[in-house]
Amino acid sequence: MxxxxxxxxxxxxxxxxxxxxxxxxxxxxREVAELYHYSxxxxxxxxxxxxxxxxVGETTDIVQKxxxxxxxxxxxxxxxxxxxxxxxVVRAAIESSLIAQEGARLKVYYIxxxxxxxxxxxxxxxxxxxxxxEAFGVAEPEQDVECILLQLEFYRRSGLxxxxxxxxxxxxxxxxxxxxxVLVEFLTPKxxxxxxxxxxxLGENPLRILDSKDPRDQEACAGAPSAAxxxxxxxxxxxxxxxxxxTEAGATFRVDxxxxxxxxxxxxxxxxxxxxxLGAQNAVGGGGRYxxxxxxxxxxxxxGVGFGSGLERLLLALESxxxxxxxxxxxxxxxxxxxxxxxxxxxxxxxxxxxQGICADMDPSxxxxxxxxxxxxxxxxxYVIVVGDSELAAGQVKLKNMATGEEKTVAPEQVAGSL
RNA sequence: GUGGCCGUAGUUCAGUUGGCAGAACACCAGGUUGUGGUCCUGGGAGUCGCGGGUUCAAAUCCCGUCGGCCACCCCA
Numbered sequence: 001m002x003x004x005x006x007x008x009x010x011x012x013x014x015x016x017x018x019x020x021x022x023x024x025x026x027x028x029x030r031e032v033a034e035l036y037h038y039s040x041x042x043x044x045x046x047x048x049x050x051x052x053x054x055x056v057g058e059t060t061d062i063v064q065k066x067x068x069x070x071x072x073x074x075x076x077x078x079x080x081x082x083x084x085x086x087x088x089v090v091r092a093a094i095e096s097s098l099i100a101q102e103g104a105r106l107k108v109y110y111i112x113x114x115x116x117x118x119x120x121x122x123x124x125x126x127x128x129x130x131x132x133x134e135a136f137g138v139a140e141p142e143q144d145v146e147c148i149l150l151q152l153e154f155y156r157r158s159g160l161x162x163x164x165x166x167x168x169x170x171x172x173x174x175x176x177x178x179x180x181x182v183l184v185e186f187l188t189p190k191x192x193x194x195x196x197x198x199x200x201x202l203g204e205n206p207l208r209i210l211d212s213k214d215p216r217d218q219e220a221c222a223g224a225p226s227a228a229x230x231x232x233x234x235x236x237x238x239x240x241x242x243x244x245x246x247t248e249a250g251a252t253f254r255v256d257x258x259x260x261x262x263x264x265x266x267x268x269x270x271x272x273x274x275x276x277x278l279g280a281q282n283a284v285g286g287g288g289r290y291x292x293x294x295x296x297x298x299x300x301x302x303x304g305v306g307f308g309s310g311l312e313r314l315l316l317a318l319e320s321x322x323x324x325x326x327x328x329x330x331x332x333x334x335x336x337x338x339x340x341x342x343x344x345x346x347x348x349x350x351x352x353x354x355x356q357g358i359c360a361d362m363d364p365s366x367x368x369x370x371x372x373x374x375x376x377x378x379x380x381x382x383y384v385i386v387v388g389d390s391e392l393a394a395g396q397v398k399l400k401n402m403a404t405g406e407e408k409t410v411a412p413e414q415v416a417g418s419l
Numbered sequence: 420g421u422g423g424c425c426g427u428a429g430u431u432c433a434g435u436u437g438g439c440a441g442a443a444c445a446c447c448a449g450g451u452u453g454u455g456g457u458c459c460u461g462g463g464a465g466u467c468g469c470g471g472g473u474u475c476a477a478a479u480c481c482c483g484u485c486g487g488c489c490a491c492c493c494c495a
Contacts, residue, residue, distance in 0.1 A: 006486075061493050065420080084495090114495075119420080121489060128495055197492065213491080262494060283495060310495025338453055369453050377455040388453055402455070 010118070010126030012312075020327040025158060025311055026111055027328075029131040032154045033109035036146065038133050041108040043088040045115070049078040055087035055297055057264025059204040066116040081115035084263065085132045085308050086290070087297070093136060094299035104302070105137035111311075123281035123313050132287075134306035136294065141241040144269045144289055144305050149249055151273065151285055151307050158314060159323035160275060163284065165251065167242065167271040168259035170207070170227055171235035173292060176267065179230035180206055190220045210258045226257045235268055242269050265290040269305070277320025278313055285309030331383070331419060334376035335362035338369050338388035346387055349397070349412055356416045376402065383419060 007013060014022055030040070049069050056063050068081040082088055089108060093099045098106050111131045118124060133150060135143050148165070155163055170176045183206050191199055195214040202209065209217055210224070231239065246253055253271075261270050270288030278284065287307025294302040318325065335350055337343035346362055353360040361379070363372050369386070376384050386398040391409075399418055400407045410418050 009486080066493080116494075118493075119491095120487090121491095124494070130495060195492095208493090213493095278495095280490065281494065285495065308495065313495055336454075368448090370451080370455080371448085373455040375455090381455090384454080386454070390453090398454095400454075405455090407454090 008126070010120040012125055012127075018315075020329070021315060021325050022311070024325040024327050025314060026131070028157045029109070029111055029154060032150060032157060033131075033133055036107075036133075036150045036153075038107045038109040038135075038150075041089055041092065041110050042112070043085075043092045043110070044082075045113060046079045046081050047088050047091065049080040051087050051091055051297070052080050052083060055090065055265060055293060056084060060262055060264055061208075062116065062262055066118055068115045068117055083114055083116050085110055085112070085114065085130055086134060086263075086265070086293070086306060089134050089306075090293055090297050090299070090304070093134075094294065094297060099136045099294065099299060099302045102300070103137065105135075107133070107135045109133040121281065122279035123310075123316055125312060128313075129311040130285075130308040131311060132306060132308035134304060136302050136304045138305075139291065139303040141238050141245060141269070143303075144242050145245040145249065147287060147305050147307055148246065148271055149251065151287070151309060152251060154309065155273070155275075155284070155314070158318060159321075159325065160284070160314065160317060161321055161323070163273055163275045165253040165271060165273050166256040166259050167246070167253050167269065168227065168256050169231060169235060169239035169242075169268050170260070170266060170270065171231040171239075172267050175227075175230050175232045175235045176207075179225075179227045182225050182230055183207065183210075186224050187220060193220050205264075207260045208262075211260045221258070228257060238268050261286055261288060263288075263290075265293040265296075267291045271307070273309075275313075275317040277317045281313065283310075284313045284317060330359040332379060332381045333358055333360040333383045333385060333415070333419070334372075334379060334381035335360060336369055336372040336376065336384055336386045337362065337366075338386070340366065341392055342387040342389070345392060346385070349385070349387075349415075352412070353415065358416055358419070385415065 033040075049067075052063055052067060058064075062083050067083055069078055071078055089110065093106055093108075098104065109132065111129065113127050113129050115127055117126060120126065131154065133147060135147060152165070170179065184202065187194070187202060187206065187209065191202060193216060194202065194209065195212065195216050198209045198212055198214065198217045210221055212218065228236075243255070259270060259272055261272065266288040268289045268291065270286070272286035273284050274282045275284045276282070285307055287305070289303070289305040291303040294300070294304060333353060335346040337346045343366065350360055350362055363375055373384065381402055384400045384402060386400065391397050395411065396409045397412050397415065398407055399410050399415060408418070
């Protein structure tokens, strides 16, 4: 045997045994998104590197150490495989003038792969897939809540249990800057007690220190000022209304002042949903509002809000919770031939059944009837059609129901109506 | 980038003190010349991750390397 080539590190094949679940989850995603009146958008899986630097943020871990960036042959432009879905959608919306006019509204959803260069572990791959939505043009908290409720409905229909929704607000640009200053002021005297990573972050991205799992950081953050105290009146009101609307809609949630999330573009509301059974990486999806992003990427100032939800993690959580997804399966008819003449006959019958829209298959090699039945059983055939010399002579076929074992003789053209 | 655990048949794994590479399940065939699931019999299947070293002899000991899993960091 020749040298084996393996899938690249951190990538996984979705094999035939798994693909029905993926189809189910993607079907649910589309149904829910379209029910909420979102339209599908498909953007390239790679973009100009500058898009992610300006969009996601230079100081984020994702941009600093997790992007797949390269120059295509003979091309001087640097491109990056997308690490998240929002930046590309915003770029496309601006480029195609979907949000160019004042008051423009746009509601889109996407399903597709994202790429991050990381060490793989449970629930973390270098290629993972997300279902996400983005809503542009509405600054009211009703839009934040619509996105959250859409996301929760996606999980509800998937069968996910034991999930937990946390929400927070970092406020608008001014509130965020103010809180950042307050936090730096609070943490600087304790700088030598922080983890090495957080000492670096103190200068670049101090908010990130809040949700560090390092006990040294957690201790240093004890008694830290809350983001809520730095919120402007407008941001305070926005967040209050988000909470009110969520409560009114019957959603259970918890306000978590340490919730920060990894993208710089969030303003005001942000949220995250976690679920059990995922190991250390327990976030199944999260989102937030990004009212400055469109402008910073060259569009006219337009508010936006959205979420991304990891499909691998959802599948993982569902599996650990032993939830059976509603997979769709066609009735299968298996053709068994006894003898060469019968096999030739069955090829013609096979073609006719398929033309009639019936899922059918047969073993092309001349094996014993017993073997053919074994294969039919393994393939979970619902019916088996048996044809041998006597059936050929009579111009009939035998139709066997594999669940009941019942057999009847019918004319070939009657098969479709007898299933 | 850092740490821990692990690489033996398609799969899950056993392999003692270094002494002929095994089991179960799966697969194929037969038992039944035309009938699946249960049962019985037989069969095929391996670069013991890879490379080097020690040894009369290495799956086993040593070194290196690659890969996987889990955790840190961070996120979906």
